[in-house]
Amino acid sequence: MASILLSLQGAVSQGVLWGIMVLGVYITYKILNISDLTVDGSFALGSCICATMIVNYEMNPFLALVVAMLAGVLAGAVTGILHTVFEIPAILAGILTQISLWSINLRIMGGKSNMPLLKVDTIFTGLVEKTGMKQSMISLIFGIVIAAIVISVLYWFFGTEIGSAIRATGNNEKMIRALGVDIKKTKMIGLMLANGLVGLSGALVCQNSKYGDINMGTGAIVIGLAAIVTGEVLMGKIVSFKAKLTSAVVGSVVYFMIRAIVLQLGMSANDMKLLSAVIVALALCVPVAMEKYRIKHSYNPEGGDE
Amino acid sequence: MLTVSNVYKTFNKGTINEKKALRGLNLHLKEGDFVTVIGGNGAGKSTLLNMIAGVYPIDGGKIILNGEDISRQPEHKRAKHLGRVFQDPMFGTAAGMQIDENLALAYRRGEKRGLGWGVTKEESEVYAEKLKILGLGLETRMTSKVGLLSGGQRQALTLLMATLKNPNLLLLDEHTAALDPKTAKTVLDITNKIVTENNLTTLMITHNMKDALRLGNRIIMMHEGRIIFDAEGEEKAKLTVADLLQKFEQASGGEFANDRMMLA
Ligand SMILES: Nc1ncnc2c1ncn2[C@@H]1O[C@H](COP(=O)(O)OP(=O)(O)OP(=O)(O)O)[C@@H](O)[C@H]1O
Ligand SMILES: [Mg+2]
Numbered sequence: 001m002a003s004i005l006l007s008l009q010g011a012v013s014q015g016v017l018w019g020i021m022v023l024g025v026y027i028t029y030k031i032l033n034i035s036d037l038t039v040d041g042s043f044a045l046g047s048c049i050c051a052t053m054i055v056n057y058e059m060n061p062f063l064a065l066v067v068a069m070l071a072g073v074l075a076g077a078v079t080g081i082l083h084t085v086f087e088i089p090a091i092l093a094g095i096l097t098q099i100s101l102w103s104i105n106l107r108i109m110g111g112k113s114n115m116p117l118l119k120v121d122t123i124f125t126g127l128v129e130k131t132g133m134k135q136s137m138i139s140l141i142f143g144i145v146i147a148a149i150v151i152s153v154l155y156w157f158f159g160t161e162i163g164s165a166i167r168a169t170g171n172n173e174k175m176i177r178a179l180g181v182d183i184k185k186t187k188m189i190g191l192m193l194a195n196g197l198v199g200l201s202g203a204l205v206c207q208n209s210k211y212g213d214i215n216m217g218t219g220a221i222v223i224g225l226a227a228i229v230t231g232e233v234l235m236g237k238i239v240s241f242k243a244k245l246t247s248a249v250v251g252s253v254v255y256f257m258i259r260a261i262v263l264q265l266g267m268s269a270n271d272m273k274l275l276s277a278v279i280v281a282l283a284l285c286v287p288v289a290m291e292k293y294r295i296k297h298s299y300n301p302e303g304g305d306e
Numbered sequence: 307m308l309t310v311s312n313v314y315k316t317f318n319k320g321t322i323n324e325k326k327a328l329r330g331l332n333l334h335l336k337e338g339d340f341v342t343v344i345g346g347n348g349a350g351k352s353t354l355l356n357m358i359a360g361v362y363p364i365d366g367g368k369i370i371l372n373g374e375d376i377s378r379q380p381e382h383k384r385a386k387h388l389g390r391v392f393q394d395p396m397f398g399t400a401a402g403m404q405i406d407e408n409l410a411l412a413y414r415r416g417e418k419r420g421l422g423w424g425v426t427k428e429e430s431e432v433y434a435e436k437l438k439i440l441g442l443g444l445e446t447r448m449t450s451k452v453g454l455l456s457g458g459q460r461q462a463l464t465l466l467m468a469t470l471k472n473p474n475l476l477l478l479d480e481h482t483a484a485l486d487p488k489t490a491k492t493v494l495d496i497t498n499k500i501v502t503e504n505n506l507t508t509l510m511i512t513h514n515m516k517d518a519l520r521l522g523n524r525i526i527m528m529h530e531g532r533i534i535f536d537a538e539g540e541e542k543a544k545l546t547v548a549d550l551l552q553k554f555e556q557a558s559g560g561e562f563a564n565d566r567m568m569l570a
Contacts, residue, residue, distance in 0.1 A: 172399065178388075
């Protein structure tokens, strides 16, 4: 029991840090209506850049977060250009960037697939020294602060003129073009912003778990979607945009808690990806299946009532 | 005002699906012209409007609007001159956004969008006033999602959006065709009111010949990518549906006018 509680505590802070990535996925998947598979690559990119900067270049760990975020923005821009300028379908454009990032990440880390952050300062070790709190507590608090800032900024941004145009792009491209918006630009901004957040999240997770790894992002998109659907189920029919963003992070926390519990119960970590995929698939299938069931069973050969 | 000269458009050039949609089309509109556009299916009416709006590039010819050559401008650049309403009520509005947000998007047509608020309080009041003109009670539902509105309500809203910032040219492509007769009439009446009150230069495609004759100061008939008949003022006022059907039969080589045109 005690071990479950302990692992849950870690899971919560992990969930919050990964929650920043989920917010990025939210932007592309829910707002822009694009399935952006860059995410797996840009998450690992954030983690690899961050590790390399801190270990090889002795960069300030806060600055390393910023650099990782900018690298994510760049990755989003590549997908964006492939998709908007060269009209490659968004899913394929994302896959191309993702695949190429695997090699790039390996190069960034000088050919090593994993880089430990031993004996170097991270934002978390620094704060642990200053406050004397446990790292899992520090990363939780720090993660919540960052998530709150990101949610506030997104809330503001999507209420601005540009932000509205991006939302409209996800809603109805034909309409927003007729209203004078260059949808190439709005999609680019959305993809760059989203992957910037994913890169930042990768860097935070890297510093929290004390290593950068080229495989860190594998399956990130599925985790993102699983967190979003979990959040939606939990929060029910909420309408406010701020609550929706918050639910994405909450969904991430719940996802990592479930994960910690099933691992404690003896499930192999290797099966976790299968479980994530099943969660997402179920969440997407259930509404469709329910509708089909409803239609089938509401049929009345005798006619109907009013 | 608008000069379309010698415009050509062929879809799927060089394939078995090749379709010559516009064949050297010429059209000149004067400021304030309210032109109804009729013609059979596939005559090229929608293509004409799409070419003016820049949905697809034209193959040849020129489109000059207010002295500016817009022939090769991308769609989003031309949008600053144009108000558009489409046949499908789903096309003109963003379903997942609120009524006021949709209006605010339209209010900024052709303007630079920055980091100012997407909808300000002052403009919401203006929108409420404008929505009252429609007489559909939408002014009390400003924060409702547009997806909750009926097709007719959405089409009326799209019309308001297209004319919120006076366009140099208003393009209406069978914008009442998907509505029931009563709603269609309401939307058409609103259209007529907005167009005449603001003296908007307008191209309106319709399959309803009575409407085509009743509204506007000029009528053009298209056939196989060209304008085959053009009448305005007095001449237009004297036209009857029978005249139009006869013109159409002449043009299509004695065939009967198609069902959709007969219905009118
Ligand atoms: N995007 C496109 N790709 C290929 N062919 C097209 C395209 N748009 C229009 N066409 C073809 O061009 C011709 C003219 O079509 P258009 O839509 O302009 O006709 P229309 O006069 O608006 O007819 P309707 O009354 O049916 O709306 C048609 O033969 C049509 O099939
Ligand atoms: Mg048409």
